[in-house]
Amino acid sequence: MGIIFISTANSSSSQRWLTSAAAAQPRYAEQVVMAWKSRTRSLQVFDTELSADTVEWCPVPSSHNILACGTYQLHKGAGEDDATPSRTGRLYLFEFQHDGLTSPPLTELQRIDTAAILDLKWCHVPVSGKALLGMAAATGELQLYSLLDTQEGSRSVQTLSSIEVGAGRLALSLDWSTGRMDSSDIRVVCSDSAGCVSVISLAEGNLTALSQWKAHDFEAWISAFSYWDVQQVYSGGDDCKLKGWDLRVDPSCPTFTSKKHSMGVCSIHSSPHREHILATGSYDEHVLLWDGRNMRQPLSESAMGGGVWRLKWHPTNQHLLLAACMHNDFHILNCQQVLEGGGGACPVAASYILHNSLAYGADWSQLSLDKPASCSPTAAEPKEIDTESRGHLRIQYESPTASFDTSLEDDAGGYIPECVAVAPTAPAAGNALDPEADSPSLSCLLASCSFYDHMLHVWRWDWTPDEAQQLC
Template identity: 45%
Template sequence: MRGGRVRLLQAVDTELTADAVAWCPLRGRRHLLACGTYQLRAPGSAPASREAQSPPDASGPQTRAGRLYLYSFCGGRPAAPLAEAQRRDGAAILDAKWCHVPVAGSALLGLADAGGSVELLRLVESEDSSCTLQPVSSLGLDEQCLALSLDWSPGKLGSAGEQPLQIISSDSKGRLHLLMVHEEGSGLQRAASWQAHAFEAWTAAFNYWRTDVVYSGGDDGLLRGWDTRMPGTSLFTSKRHSMGVCSIQSSPHQDHVLATGSYDEHVLLWDTRNMKQPVADTPVQGGVWRLRWHPFRHHLLLAACMHSGFKILDCQKALEKQEAAVLVSHMMPSSLVYGADWSWLPSCSPQPGPSLAFPHSNERTRPADTATNKPLGPSLDHLVASKGEDHPRSPGTVNPLACLLPLTGEMSSNGSQLHTTAKAQDWDPDLQEANLDVSLLATCSFYDHVLHLWKWEVNGAQDPPHSQAEETAQCRQPVSVSQASLQDH
C-alpha cells in the first residue's frame, strides 16, 4: 500500500452501536478517548440488544438510548492498550467533541444528544489518577427534536484569546443554535437560533480563524455560511454537493481552508474566500459522515465513509490534480463507519512546523444566495450507494491547498514563501521526540458495535520505545475492557 500500513491494535465491544469518537487534545490528557453510542429500541426491548439496528434517523416512534464511554490509552499494554475508565448511560449521542482549550483549568466534553440537548461534561481527575466525566450543564435546543451536531469556537490550539467561548449546534428541524459557554464552564446560554435548512441540519461548524462565521450542511443538499453577528443572515448558499451535506471542518492549521463531505460520496476542499466552486473534489465511494484534519500533519484529512470504511486523504497536491490523493482506503465489511478521529498522543505525531502561506485571492465579493426546498438526498436511515457527479472545477479558481504540505525540514529553505502557523503557545515540549511516521486513530462502526484502534505506519515505520514518564502519563486506568473477537470482522 502506497500509504503505508494500517494495523488494528484493538477492537472494543461497545454493546450499543457506536457513532462518535473524540481524542482529548489537551496536554496531559491526550491518552483519553471518548466514544458515543446510539441505539434505536422498540418498546420493551433489551437494554443492550445485539441485533442489527438501523442507523440514526430524525423521526420515528423508537426509543433512542445511548451510552458514553471514556477510555484510557496505555502503550505499555500492547494486547489491550485501551482500558475503560467510565461508562455513562443516557440519551443517544449524535456528536461528541472536546474543547481545545481548558475551561477553568479543566477539560470539557460537549455532547449533542437525541433528547434535543447539548450537554457539557467536565473531566475530573482524582488523587489516584483515575478520570471521570461529570455533567455540569445542559441546554435543550427545541421541543421534539434531535441535537445532531456541535462544534466549539476554539477549534485549534492557542485560539482562545479574548474571544467568548461559544458552541454552534444543529438539529433535526433544520435549525442552528449559537450557545454561549460561561467562563467557568458551568452553564450554557442560548445566544441565537435560526432556520438554516428545510430538512435535517446534519452538521454545523465554526470557521476557526473567524469565529463569527459558521457553516452548516443539511439534508436539503445545501452548504451554507452564516454571520453570527446577524443571526439568520446567510453569507452564501452552495448546491455544489448533489446530496445531503453531513460533515464540515475548518482547517485548524491554515486560514481559508474548509473540508466538506456528503452522502454524494465526495469530499470537497474549499477556499472560503470564494465559495462559488471547490478547489478540489475527491470521490471516496461512501457517504462522508465525519472529517478530521490531522492535529500535526497539516495536509492529512481523515474521513469516515460509512459503508466504504475510512480513508486518509493527502491534500498536498490537490492544487495540481484538483483532487486529494487517497493514501489509505480501509474497507470494513458488514459495518458502517460513522466516527473517526486522530490521536494527539506525542509518541505518535510530529511536532508543529511551518507551512506554505496562502496565495492572495482575487475574489472580493461573496456569492449570491440561492434557496431550494427540494430534498436532494436521503435521510440517514435511507442510505444509498449511488455516487455523486464528479463536477470539474471551473478554470481560474484559486486553490489555497498548496499550503497543506508535509511538515519537513526542506520547507524552511523557501524563505519568504513560508510562515509559521504554530504560535509560541502552540508548541508542545512533549512533541520534540515524536515519531514522524506513526499515527494512532480510532474509528467506530455502527452495525457491529465496535470501537477500533488503529496504528498507521508510513513506509513500515516502527514505534519509538516509550519512556517511563510516557508510560506513567498514559497508563491512568488499568481497568479491563471487553474486546470483540477479530474473527467477527
C-alpha cells in the same frame, strides 16, 4: 493502491478486546505506494454493545490519552399503536497506555447510560483547568461534561451543564469555537433535526443560548465554526445545501448557499492550519475542499465510494484529512497538491478497512507514539492471491454475546487463510507524499467506530518515505 496484508485472531470468550499483541498473527493492513511506505495496523477492538457513531480523542495536552465514544440505539415501538420510537445511548471513557505488547492498550475508565448520542466534541482548550466534553443528545439537549481526577488515581467525567436547543427534536452535531486554541469567548454551535442552528456561549461552566435560526428545510446534519473567524459559521443539511452565516448580522440571510453537493451535506471541518480552507462531505460520496473567499466553486472534488459522515483535519500536519465514508471504510486523504494550488482530486494516502459496518466516527489522537512499528517476527510470509477471482477482502464479526470472533471471507463466502496479500496495482500519479514538504516519518494513533456491529477500533498509521525500504 498498493499491497495489503491482513491476518486475524480470536479473542477469549471472557474479553471484549482484540489486540495485535494478543494474537499469534497481528492484524494489519499495509500499503506501499511509489516512494513511501504506509501501513495501518489494528491495535485493539472493543464491542460497545450499542451502535457506535462517534469517537473523540481529548485535545487538551494533559489528557491526550483519553478517548470518548458515544453510542446511539433506536428502539421501535412494541406494537402498532406504539409508533413512537425511543432512543438510548451510552458514553464510554477510555485511557490509552501503550506500554508494550503484553496487554491491551485501551482501558475502560467509565460508562454512563444516557440519551442516544449523535455527536461528541472536546473543547480544544482547558476551561478552569479542566477538559470539557460536549454531547449532542437525542433529547434535543447539548450536554457538557467535565473531566476529573478520581480519588483512586483514575479519570472520569461528571455532568457540568446542559441546555435544550429545542423540544421534540434531536441535537445532531456540535463544534467549539476553540479550534485554533483560542480560549477567549468560548462558544458552541449546534445543529438539530428541525433544520435549526444554535449558537451557545460558555461562561463560568454555564451554557447560555445566544441565537437560533432556521437554516435548512430538513435535518441540519452538521454545523461548524470557521476557526480563523469565529463570527463565521457553516452548516449543512438534508436539503443538499451548504450554507455560511455571519453571526454579526441577521442570521435569516446566509452569506452564501452552495448546491455543489448533490445529496445531504453531513460533514464540515475548518482547517486549523490554513486560513480560509474548508472540507465538506456528503451522502453524495464526495469530499469537497473550499477556499472560503470563493464559495462558488470548490478547489477539489474527491470521490470516496461512500457517504462522508465525518471529516477531521490532522492536528499538526496541514495536508492530511481523515474521512469516515459510511459504506466504504475509513481513508486518509493527502491534500498537499490541492492546497498548493495544483487542483485535482486528493489521493488516498492510507485506508483502514477492518470494520464491517457503517463507518461513522473517526478521530486523530495527539498522543505521541514511538517510531514506526516494526513487523511482528511471528508474522507469516504473505502469499499472493488473484484479486480477479477472489474479490476484495472483508472482515466479518459475529457478536451474539459479549465476546466476538473474526474471520476473513471473499465475496463468494470462501475462507481466506491468515496473512494473505493482494497483488499490487499500478499506483496513481501524484499519490506520493512529498518527503521534502512533510515530516520524514509519521506515526499516528487513530480511533474509529462502526454502527450496526457496534465496534470501536483503535489503530495506528505509520508512514516512512523510503524508496529502498522493503516490505517486512
